[in-house]
Amino acid sequence: MIFIKGKVVIITGAASGIGRKTAKLFAERNAKLIINDINEENINQLKEELLNEGATVKAICGDVSNSNVVKGIMKTAIDTYGEINILCNNAGVWWPNQDSNVENLEEDVWDKILSINLKSVFLCTKYAIPHMKEGKGGSIINISSMAALRGWINMDAYTASKGGIISLTKSLAAEYGSYGIRVNAICPGSIKTPLTEKIQLKTGYPKNPLGRVGYPEDIGKLILFLASSDSDFITGGVFPVDGGRSIRQ
Ligand SMILES: NC(=O)c1ccc[n+]([C@@H]2O[C@H](COP(=O)([O-])OP(=O)(O)OC[C@H]3O[C@@H](n4cnc5c(N)ncnc54)[C@H](O)[C@@H]3O)[C@@H](O)[C@H]2O)c1
Known part of the structure; x- marks a missing residue:
């Protein structure tokens, strides 16, 4: 079993699906949790x-694109547990009815999606890293998307936000590796969660070479590995977890 006992873990967007x-x-591995949604x-x-x-576990309700909420999350983690070891930037939205191609995309929708999906990663990382530097390093796992690897028509704000997460992951990995802080990104394919379920029940899940839909634990297991010392030579990585969908047109 992956060793994670006693580690302080922050998970954003933890109330549903993958989070x-x-x-x-x-929790099953006796980590100390801060869960946000x-x-x-x-x-x-x-x-x-x-x-x-x-x-x-402690729960903190709030919008992670708001810096005061994010500062509150980090303060609670430090006040409660004294350190921050693992940050999973998972909160995100996918709004197929409002997202679109650039010509038809409303500016405020672009701003909101970029803010929730990408600015939140900037903020959580910004305010977690000083505590990780003070400690013995840490692991940051950012949830991007297969959409960032392939592109996705009529989903331009979502794909841009998730592409930004990949680029930021690589810069952060280079900047903070010497502090023992590792930063990796996961690109889920079609995962059966409340975010995707309604639409995909109608259209069916996209086909992939492994021939099955993904489940939240398919992502969770990689998050655990990337959080643990079993992955301590891995940073700046971008990992598709999509049943091979991103290599099949
Ligand atoms: N499900 C998929 O197929 C899939 C594919 C690729 C990427 N992803 C990504 O995985 C992550 C989790 O998705 P999911 O499928 O579990 O979705 P979900 O909708 O089941 O869960 C997302 C959670 O994030 C919360 N959230 C939304 N905005 C927030 C905010 N501003 N602050 C705090 N919490 C907020 C929601 O309330 C919800 O509980 C997202 O970043 C999503 O883009 C999912």
Whole structure:
């Protein structure tokens, strides 16, 4: 089993889908969790569930594109646990009804998607890194998307936000490697979560060489590995987890 016991982990967008499953996997391995989400009811429900299962967890409700919320998350982690070891920048939105090609994309929709998906990664990383530098390093795992590797028609704000995450991941890995801070990005393919379910139940999941849909644990297991010392020579990596979809047209 991957060794993660006692590590302090922050997961954004943890109330649903990939983030929720990831929180469960870390809790099962006795990590100390800070879980965040903008959905107050769902994040508090997850917190209660985890506490009942014996986990060490605090929940913080708020929008991670807001710097005051992000500062609050880091302060709570330090006040509660004294350090920050792992940051999983997972919160994100996919708005197929509002996103579009550049000609038809409203400026405020572009701003909102870029803010929630990309600025949040900048902010969380900005305010976590000083604490990781003070400690013995850390691991940051950013959730990008297969859409950033392939492009995706009529989804220009989403693809740009997720592409930005990949570039930022590489710069951060180069900048902070000497402090023992590793930064990697994961590019999920079609994963069965509330984010994708409604649309993909109608259209079917895109085909991939492995012939099955992805599940949140497919991403969560890689997050665990990248968070642990088992991956301590890996930084600046960009990992598709998509059943091979990104190499098949
Ligand atoms: N599901 C997929 O097929 C897929 C594919 C590629 C990438 N992703 C990425 O994986 C991540 C998780 O997606 P998911 O499928 O689990 O989605 P989801 O909708 O099930 O969960 C995302 C969570 O993020 C929260 N959130 C949204 N905006 C927030 C904000 N501003 N601040 C804090 N929390 C916020 C939501 O309330 C929700 O609980 C996202 O970044 C998404 O873009 C998902």
